[in-house]
Amino acid sequence: MNKAHASLASLFALAFVLYAAYSLPAKSGETGNAAPASIRIGYQKYGTLILVKARGELDRKLKAAGVTVDWAEFAFGPPMLEALNAAHLDFAASGETPPVFALAAKGSDLVYLGYESASPEGEAILVAKDAGIAGIAGLKGRKVAVARGSNAHYLLIRALASAGLGWKDIQPVYLAPADARAAFANGAVDAWAIWDFHLAVAQETAGARILADGQKLVQNHEIYTSRKDFIRQHPELAKTVLEEIARTDEWARTHTAEAAELLDRQLGIGVPVLKKALERRAYGLHPVDAELASAQQNIADTLHALGLLPKPVQVSLALSATEIQP
Incomplete structure (x- = not known):
């Protein structure tokens, strides 16, 4: 796929996600809220979001709209999604398993927004x-x-x-x-x-x-999540974040060496190490779809059968699209 086609695919995916975000049924009293002073984004030392942070374009765009980005680093996904469930974050990126554990928590308001291509x-x-x-x-x-x-x-x-x-x-x-x-x-x-x-x-x-x-065993998707109440009130912020993720994916796909150098200035673990990891990473933002729904439900069912979840999880309740067809 050439750059133009990849960009169109990313925009198609983004359009679907944003439609889904807007289509969430609003609670009583939730209409057209003004943009908040800040958006709180959780990230890890891997994935697309750390590149978004490093490039700084999202911060600049939102600053022009009067919104500050508060970046919060987490060592791995579960503590990040605990923070999301507790409304200490508005947007998060994790591996494919943490969302399932988060959904098993009492009172979870987590909603899926999209996911990256598989990187087993x-x-x-x-x-x-x-x-x-x-x-x-x-x-x-x-x-x-x-x-x-x-x-x-x-x-x-x-x-x-x-x-x-x-x-x-x-x-x-x-x-x-x-x-x-x-x-x-x-x-x-x-x-x-x-x-x-x-x-x-x-x-x-x-x-x-x-x-x-992970080859032939797992898909290892990076998954983007938020809270239903936040998406209902501020879908335009989700739009801006997801647009920048799509742009950063496209840039990283064709600028691996530059991406490694950019990250090394933050992480200091060596350009060759980062390049090795980036080269085996797949890029591409996908909308919430039947593939994601099925994969997440399979994980949930497996973990529950092993007694690792306190209760069964119905992933469909956290999908941002109103209808997901098999």
Whole structure:
């Protein structure tokens, strides 16, 4: 697809998302609210939003409209979506699993806005380069570090199932990425389920070996979410944010080296490491659709069957489109 066609595809996706946002039924008294003084956006050290932040175009556009962007960094998705559920954020980007956990929380007001193209190679299960573990089956009885509720959590579940193992066949060690990296480095755990940029850093600086990545196991979508009340009151802000995400996706797709250099000025982990991660990342904003609905429901059903969710989750209740056809 050439640049013009990609741009048209992004705009089509955006138009669908914005229609969906406007089509949410309003609560009594919610009509045409003026723009707020700020929009609170949660991001991680990966994905499109950190590039949006680094480029600064969104901040400049919203500043001209009298709106400040308050950027809030999170180590991984679940704490970010907890903040979204608590109305401490207005917009968030996470992996494909955190929204499902967030929807299981009491009183969740989360709504899906769109998602990025699948990037299954952007997450993996790592072992030390000299570890005597030949495949996923070799994880039986082993300690595996993973961030609870993250995209890597679901990857680990799916990988184990592919080798005929269940969740109880390993010793999961729930750790945030920084703590997991330390545990992996000193041998306190036998394996680590993780995503980029942490994945690329471990490969490039520690010689970590990929036991399995997400290919043929998970899709690893980056998912954009908000709160229903915020979208009802301020759909124009969602429009502006999503437009800039689409533009940044298009830029990053064709300017990988520049994107790596831009990020390195913020992260300081090395251009080669960032370029490695960016090159295996897919870009492209998609609207809420049947593919997203089905994928998210499958994750929800899997997690509930394993007893990892406190209640069943009906993803359709959080879709921003009024009708999703199979």
